[in-house]
Amino acid sequence: QVQLVETGGGLVQAGDSLRLSCAASGRSFAAYTMGWFRRAPEKERDFVAGINWSEMAHYTDSVKDRFTISRDNAKNTVYLQMNSLKPEDTAVYYCAARLDHVATSAAGDYSFWGQGTQVTVSS
Numbered sequence: 001q002v003q004l005v006e007t008g009g010g011l012v013q014a015g016d017s018l019r020l021s022c023a024a025s026g027r028s029f030a031a032y033t034m035g036w037f038r039r040a041p042e043k044e045r046d047f048v049a050g051i052n053w054s055e056m057a058h059y060t061d062s063v064k065d066r067f068t069i070s071r072d073n074a075k076n077t078v079y080l081q082m083n084s085l086k087p088e089d090t091a092v093y094y095c096a097a098r099l100d101h102v103a104t105s106a107a108g109d110y111s112f113w114g115q116g117t118q119v120t121v122s123s
Contacts, residue, residue, distance in 0.1 A: 002026040002112040004095045009117030012085055016121070020080040022095030022114055033103050034071060034078040035110055038091035038119075045094065049080060050103025058103045063089075085121045092116040 008020040022034070035050040049069040051057045057069050068081040078095060096110035 002032065002097045004097060004112055004114035006093065006095045006114045006117040009093060009119045011120045011122065014086055014121055014123050016085050017083045018085065018119060020082070020093055020117060022078045024076045024097065029076040030073040031099060032097040033100050035096045035103060036069060036080045037094045037096055037107055040091040045107050047105035051078065052101050052103050060105070087121045087123045090119060090121050092118050
């Protein structure tokens with residue numbers, strides 16, 4: 001079992017930056033592939049970024065060159081650095097984990113989820 005807690009959300013203006021953190025409890029954090037998803041109002045939960053045990057990262061097209069996912073296995077934490085934020089980035093951001101080597105984009109592939117953190121970007 002893995003428990004995930006996200007922090008770092010908030011209200012920012014367009015063009016600003018935020019860093020989300022996701023702290024994981026439990027053992028063998030390094031073995032998990034970690035993902036960030038987001039759900040905008042009245043929309044589906046969408047993949048944002050994922051990182052596997054070897055730190056191979058994948059991003060959805062809309063955040064490439066703006067967002068960076070990273071992990072610190074010594075701290076059992078995964079991060080999402082978000083730069084040049086846009087109003088369309090407004091959503092609840094969720095951290096997720098799966099015990100596999102591949103950072104898939106399907107939410108159903110992830111077994112463990114955090115409670116989410118709100119990110120609001122004003123224009």
